[in-house]
Amino acid sequence: MAIPKVFISSTYYDLKQERDNIARFIKDLGYEPIMHERAGVTYTQNEPLEKDCYNEIENCEILVCIIGNHFGSQSLGNDYSITMNELKSAMKDRKKIFIFIAKDVFVENETYLKNRDNAFIPAFADDIKIHEFVAELKATVKNNPIVAFDNTNDITAALRNQFAGMFQRLLTNEATLTNTKTVYDLKESADEIKKAVMSFNEEKENFFKKFDSSIFAKNMILQRIEKYIGLHKSSFFAGNIEALDEFMVVLGFEVESNNSDWARCYEKKYATKIQTLRLKRALFDENAMIKDIRETRLLDDYIKWDEKNIKKPSLNFDDDDSDIPF
Numbered sequence: 001m002a003i004p005k006v007f008i009s010s011t012y013y014d015l016k017q018e019r020d021n022i023a024r025f026i027k028d029l030g031y032e033p034i035m036h037e038r039a040g041v042t043y044t045q046n047e048p049l050e051k052d053c054y055n056e057i058e059n060c061e062i063l064v065c066i067i068g069n070h071f072g073s074q075s076l077g078n079d080y081s082i083t084m085n086e087l088k089s090a091m092k093d094r095k096k097i098f099i100f101i102a103k104d105v106f107v108e109n110e111t112y113l114k115n116r117d118n119a120f121i122p123a124f125a126d127d128i129k130i131h132e133f134v135a136e137l138k139a140t141v142k143n144n145p146i147v148a149f150d151n152t153n154d155i156t157a158a159l160r161n162q163f164a165g166m167f168q169r170l171l172t173n174e175a176t177l178t179n180t181k182t183v184y185d186l187k188e189s190a191d192e193i194k195k196a197v198m199s200f201n202e203e204k205e206n207f208f209k210k211f212d213s214s215i216f217a218k219n220m221i222l223q224r225i226e227k228y229i230g231l232h233k234s235s236f237f238a239g240n241i242e243a244l245d246e247f248m249v250v251l252g253f254e255v256e257s258n259n260s261d262w263a264r265c266y267e268k269k270y271a272t273k274i275q276t277l278r279l280k281r282a283l284f285d286e287n288a289m290i291k292d293i294r295e296t297r298l299l300d301d302y303i304k305w306d307e308k309n310i311k312k313p314s315l316n317f318d319d320d321d322s323d324i325p326f
Contacts, residue, residue: 005060007034009086011072021152034060050082054089063090067101071127084133097144100155106148109134220294228305241288278304
C-alpha cells in the first residue's frame with residue numbers, strides 16, 4: 001500500500017532536533033518522512049544537490065516548512081535560500097503545505113513591515129532576507145496555514161489537528177458521492193461508509209494513544225529516572241504511568257502500586273543489593289499522564305532512589321558439630 005510522503009524543509013544545523021522530532025512524529029503516523037540527511041533524496045551526478053531536493057518534492061504529497069532564525073545556504077540560482085526555494089517549488093506544484101515560523105521571527109516581522117523603508121536591522125533573524133520572505137508569504141499564501149511556534153510540541157500539535165481535519169474532509173467528500181446513486185446503492189454505500197467511519201475512529205483512537213504516550217521534548221522526570229537506573233548513553237520515552245510500568249518491568253523491576261503516598265514503587269533485587277525507585281502521585285495528572293515538572297526541589301521530593309546492600313550469608317564451619325549424627 002502506498003503511503004503519503006512528507007518532505008521536511010528547513011535549515012539543518014540550527015533545527016536538527018526539530019527535524020528529528022517531526023520525522024519521528026510523521027513516522028509514527030505511518031507516513032514516510034523525506035529528509036536529505038537521511039538519504040530520502042535521490043541525488044544525481046549531473047544536477048546540483050539543491051535541484052535534486054526540488055525534484056524530490058514532486059514525489060511527495062505534503063511539505064512541512066520550518067523557518068527559524070537563520071537564513072541557511074543560498075541557492076545557486078537566485079537570492080533565496082534553498083529552504084525558501086523548496087517551499088516555492090512545493091507551492092508551484094500545488095502540494096499540501098504547512099508553514100511554521102519561529103515565534104520571535106514571526107512577531108518581529110510585524111515590526112519589519114512597519115519599518116522596512118527605514119533600514120530595519122533585525123534582532124532575531126540573521127539575515128533581512130528572512131523577513132522579506134516571510135512578508136512575501138503573508139501576502140501571497142492564502143490557502144495554507146502559517147503558524148508561529150516556540151518548540152516542536154507546537155508544530156506536532158498543529159500537524160495533528162490539520163491531519164485530523166484532512167481525514168474528516170475526506171470522509172465528508174466520499175459521503176457526498178452517494179447522492180448520485182440509486183436507493184439500493186445508497187443503502188449499500190451507507191453501510192460501507194458506516195464501517196469505514198468505525199474503522200477510522202478505531203485507527204484515530206489508536207493513533208492518539210500512540211501520540212499521547214510519546215514525549216518529543218525531553219521530560220525532566222524521565223531524565224531523573226534515566227540517571228538513577230544507569231541509562232547514560234540512551235534514552236526512553238513514556239507519556240503515562242502504564243508505559244513507565246512496562247519499561248521498568250522490561251528492566252527487571254517489580255511494580256508495587258498499593259502505597260497511598262506513592263503512585264509507584266519499583267524494586268529490583270540482585271544477589272548483593274536491592275534497588276528501589278519510588279514516585280509520588282504528584283508526578284502524574286488525573287489521567288495518569290506524566291507531568292512536565294522542572295523544578296529541582298520538587299523532583300528531589302517526588303522521586304526517591306535507594307540502593308541497599310545485602311550481606312551474603314557466610315558458611316561457618318567452626319560451629320559445634322557435636323549434633324552431627326556420624
